Amino acid sequence: MTDARRSMMLAALRLTVRGGLAGVWVRGQLPAGPVVWAASHHSWWDPLIAGELLAGAGRRMVLLADLANVRQYRFARRVGAVGTDELRTALAAVRGGAVLVIYPEGRLLPAGPPGPFAPGAAWTAARAPARLCSVAVRVLMRGGQYPEAYVVISEVGAAGPPPEVTGRLRRQLRDDLAALDQLNARAEPRQPLPGFARAVRGRRSWDERVDAARGMLPWSPR
DSSP states (O other), X not given: OOHHXXXXXXXXXXXXXXXHSSEEEEESOOOSSSEEEEEOOOSTTHHHHHHHHHHHTTOOEEEEEOHHHHHHSGGGGGGTEEETTOHHHHHHHHHTTOEXXXXXXXXXOOSSSOOOOOTHHHHHHHHTTOEEEEEEEEEEOOXXXXXXXXXXXXXXXXXXXXXXXXXXXXXXXXXXXXXXXXXXXXXXXXXXXXXXXXXXXXXXXXXXXXXXXXXXOSSOOO
């Protein structure tokens, strides 16, 4: 596949996020250099949100994906996906400065607390070496027409035995998800959650478009 076609595919995926979500809001920052992005996986949107945020930051994404999915959707390789049987390829990409997106739960789960974690994120961060980040993601249907995505990025210490680091990572992700859920439960639904910066501007609700148009009408609205 040519670079032009690959760029077109990446652009189409980015447009999917901007056209299907009200926006993406972020708290926390991704460190520079090689990074392992260990995220919750409770929504179809999760890989697309990661790709949009990383592309917007000028970072190269490599997604560690289920082997069956990579085989079924072969085009995904052209936008950075590698199978779970290609750990050496993933490790080489991280050493080259890429951000490796991993879902330690290993599968899509309901939007609750995280399930059991595989040790791959901790192992990769130690072997690369790379910084390790917990990335809590929630796609929420709130007070607008389109869902809103919220992302909490927290760096986790990668030093120590992989089981210890994996436990630390899971606790951080669990705590960030719980805090995000609690914040959503008490926040004004027509306003973005406080403490988050808007990283991606998405699609406006019809009422927002009408409100914006009212100011441009040639007559005074009643």
